[in-house]
Amino acid sequence: MQGPRFTRILRDITAVLVVGIFMFPIFWWGLTSIKPISAIFNKDEVVFFDFEPTLVNYQVVLFGKSRAELAIESGSTFGVGGGSTYDSRKTILDSTLVAVGSTALTVFLGVIAAYALSRINFRGRQAYLNWILSQRFMPPIAIIVPIVFMYHYAGLRDTITGLIFIHTLINLPIAVLLMKSFFDDVPVDVDEAAMLDGATRFQIFRKVILPLVTGGVAATAVLCFVFSWTEFLLSLFLTNQIRTLPVKISTFVTSTGSEWGFISALGTSAIVPSFIFILLVQKQLVRGLTLGSLKD
Amino acid sequence: MSQATVAIRPARGFVLPRFLTSEHPFPWLAPITAVLLIFGVYPLLYALWLSLHKRNPATRISIFDPEYNWLKILTDDRMWGAIGHTYLYTIVAIAIELVLGLLIALLLDTDRRGYGVLRALMTLPLVVPPAVTGMMFLLMMDGSFGVLSRGLYATGLLSPSTPILANSSTALTGILIADVWQWTPFMVLIMMAGLRALPKDPYEAAAIDGATPVQAFFKLTLPMLSKIIAIAVLIRGVDLFRTFDYVKVMTEGGPGTATETLTAYAGTIYFKNADFPYASTIALMTLILVVVTSSLFIKIFKVRF
Numbered sequence: 140m141q142g143p144r145f146t147r148i149l150r151d152i153t154a155v156l157v158v159g160i161f162m163f164p165i166f167w168w169g170l171t172s173i174k175p176i177s178a179i180f181n182k183d184e185v186v187f188f189d190f191e192p193t194l195v196n197y198q199v200v201l202f203g204k205s206r207a208e209l210a211i212e213s214g215s216t217f218g219v220g221g222g223s224t225y226d227s228r229k230t231i232l233d234s235t236l237v238a239v240g241s242t243a244l245t246v247f248l249g250v251i252a253a254y255a256l257s258r259i260n261f262r263g264r265q266a267y268l269n270w271i272l273s274q275r276f277m278p279p280i281a282i283i284v285p286i287v288f289m290y291h292y293a294g295l296r297d298t299i300t301g302l303i304f305i306h307t308l309i310n311l312p313i314a315v316l317l318m319k320s321f322f323d324d325v326p327v328d329v330d331e332a333a334m335l336d337g338a339t340r341f342q343i344f345r346k347v348i349l350p351l352v353t354g355g356v357a358a359t360a361v362l363c364f365v366f367s368w369t370e371f372l373l374s375l376f377l378t379n380q381i382r383t384l385p386v387k388i389s390t391f392v393t394s395t396g397s398e399w400g401f402i403s404a405l406g407t408s409a410i411v412p413s414f415i416f417i418l419l420v421q422k423q424l425v426r427g428l429t430l431g432s433l434k435d
Numbered sequence: 436m437s438q439a440t441v442a443i444r445p446a447r448g449f450v451l452p453r454f455l456t457s458e459h460p461f462p463w464l465a466p467i468t469a470v471l472l473i474f475g476v477y478p479l480l481y482a483l484w485l486s487l488h489k490r491n492p493a494t495r496i497s498i499f500d501p502e503y504n505w506l507k508i509l510t511d512d513r514m515w516g517a518i519g520h521t522y523l524y525t526i527v528a529i530a531i532e533l534v535l536g537l538l539i540a541l542l543l544d545t546d547r548r549g550y551g552v553l554r555a556l557m558t559l560p561l562v563v564p565p566a567v568t569g570m571m572f573l574l575m576m577d578g579s580f581g582v583l584s585r586g587l588y589a590t591g592l593l594s595p596s597t598p599i600l601a602n603s604s605t606a607l608t609g610i611l612i613a614d615v616w617q618w619t620p621f622m623v624l625i626m627m628a629g630l631r632a633l634p635k636d637p638y639e640a641a642a643i644d645g646a647t648p649v650q651a652f653f654k655l656t657l658p659m660l661s662k663i664i665a666i667a668v669l670i671r672g673v674d675l676f677r678t679f680d681y682v683k684v685m686t687e688g689g690p691g692t693a694t695e696t697l698t699a700y701a702g703t704i705y706f707k708n709a710d711f712p713y714a715s716t717i718a719l720m721t722l723i724l725v726v727v728t729s730s731l732f733i734k735i736f737k738v739r740f
Binding site: 147150151153154155157158161162164165167168171179180181182185248249251252254255256259261264267270271274275276277278279280281282283284285286288289304305307308311315339340341344365368369370371372375376384385386388389392397399402403406409410413414416417418421424425428429430432433434 | 456457458459460463464466467470471474475477478479481482485539542543545547549550553555556557558559560561562563564565566567568569570571572573574575579580582585616619620621624625627628629663666667670673676677679680683684697698701702705711714715718719721722725726729
């Protein structure tokens with residue numbers, strides 16, 4: 140749009156302002172994580188930059204510093220108690236294992252299924268695709284109570300394996316539909332040429348087609364990782380000891396007061412990996428979010 | 436996969452059945468079908484079976500009583516309240532996110548320098564764990580030291596005696612703000628993709644005919660985007676209908692039951708009352724409402740994936 144200079148400047152200002160408003164909560168969150176307690180809970184005024192930055196919140200949630208040590212250092216006993224519960228090192232490890240494990244499983248299962256759905260003609264293919272799509276639309280609450288029972292009997296409750304399976308279930312429809320759209324982009328001529336050379340379907344898939352869609356596989360993997368990393372409801376129902384990050388953070392809110400310093404420090408740590416990953420797959424994001432139906 | 440490698444080896448008189456070779460879809464689709472059946476379909480049938488039981492909270496024994504929960508749910512005022520909150524929340528959130536998303540997409544859709552960075556920043560809220568988003572807004576909406584609350588007090592839009600989340604008439608709006616913050620970028624991204632795919636010719640023709648940009652938007656852009664809008668609304672709507680994370684961390688459904696959505700209600704029945712059969716019934720009712728509503732939507736707006 141080549142309007143007059145004034146309109147262009149007005150547009151620039153509006154755009155920066157709008158994006159600024161959307162960035163504010165993240166900025167405020169990060170800022171809170173380096174504030175001392177007195178600045179966070181200041182009831183007289185909102186503290187923006189008038190405070191001594193501290194890394195103490197990160198020391199507690201990421202490096203396991205106990206709150207008793209904190210109290211001794213600061214010479215006050217304010218807020219002492221429940222020291223070990225804020226140490227989140229194990230939570231980060233659990234979350235990473237679940238996200239990586241379910242991403243690997245989802246991508247493996249999804250890619251081979253998507254290849255067949257893209258290339259092999261069979262009766263009921265459209266119906267099968269619709270069934271996969273319908274799985275995406277099913278609210279997780281509908282299956283979670285029976286899953287809790289099933290896991291109880293199978294010994295999968297409170298295990299990383301159990302969470303990997305359920306996150307795989309949730310991500311599979313997205314992975315299949317997304318990967319199918321990437322396979323559909325590769326012309327069928329490529330398969331046919333290889334077939335004339337006597338290659339089997341599996342050889343074609345492994346040696347010819349898969350190397351052509353590595354970008355798509357990477358995008359699918361990133362989305363699966365992010366969905367697993369941010370998932371809340373299923374992890375909440377299925378675990379007591381093993382905690383994924385979102386669930387762990389939610390336990391920091393208590394009726395007697397929330398430890399906002401620790402919460403925001405862990406919260407900030409939780410969103411950094413997501414941000415890095417999502418910036419890597421900007422180009423495929425729209426396709427991923429619309430289950431492959433819209434290409435950018 | 437092992438079947439496939441076996442198939443290509445010249446077997447000593449042993450030939451694999453055709454459905455186990457890689458020419459047949461079976462070996463490709465069997466693993467995913469198994470996962471979906473075990474973890475998706477079987478639990479659904481199990482939930483239906485559970486919902487046909489009546490649980491005695493004192494003895495913790497469930498007995499088969501097929502009508503009990505399904506009759507109870509029809510006369511459960513709290514259930515109707517949850518259905519009302521869920522539909523209200525879904526419709527209002529979609530409307531706001533769609534309109535805002537479209538406007539911001541139009542604003543950011545230009546090749547000018549610096550806008551690429553703005554577009555990338557705009558996607559960040561999407562990947563914040565929703566539970567963390569809920570916490571962010573819980574902090575900002577805190578009645579005494581929350582930055583958003585204090586801003587609203589200062590402008591006189593809100594009084595310190597009635598904090599957003601502690602007041603039953605504004606609590607749902609508070610949750611809605613978190614949702615709008617997180618998911619408007621979803622609409623922005625999709626609308627931008629839609630705008631970029633639009634043909635240029637109709638706009639040139641309209642400009643020659645003397646149409647204003649506003650007219651061009653309503654007569655050309657909106658109709659041409661309608662297919663994409665329908666897909667975006669469907670995907671977002673299905674997700675909004677299952678809203679749980681924000682409610683759980685921000686209000687726990689309260690004050691009272693003012694912000695209780697269907698999923699949150701089922702969660703409460705599960706965690707607080709341990710009434711598993713009734714929680715399953717509520718969950719299945721949610722599924723039925725999703726299926727009916729989204730099918731109607733797909734029919735009316737002729738959505739095709």
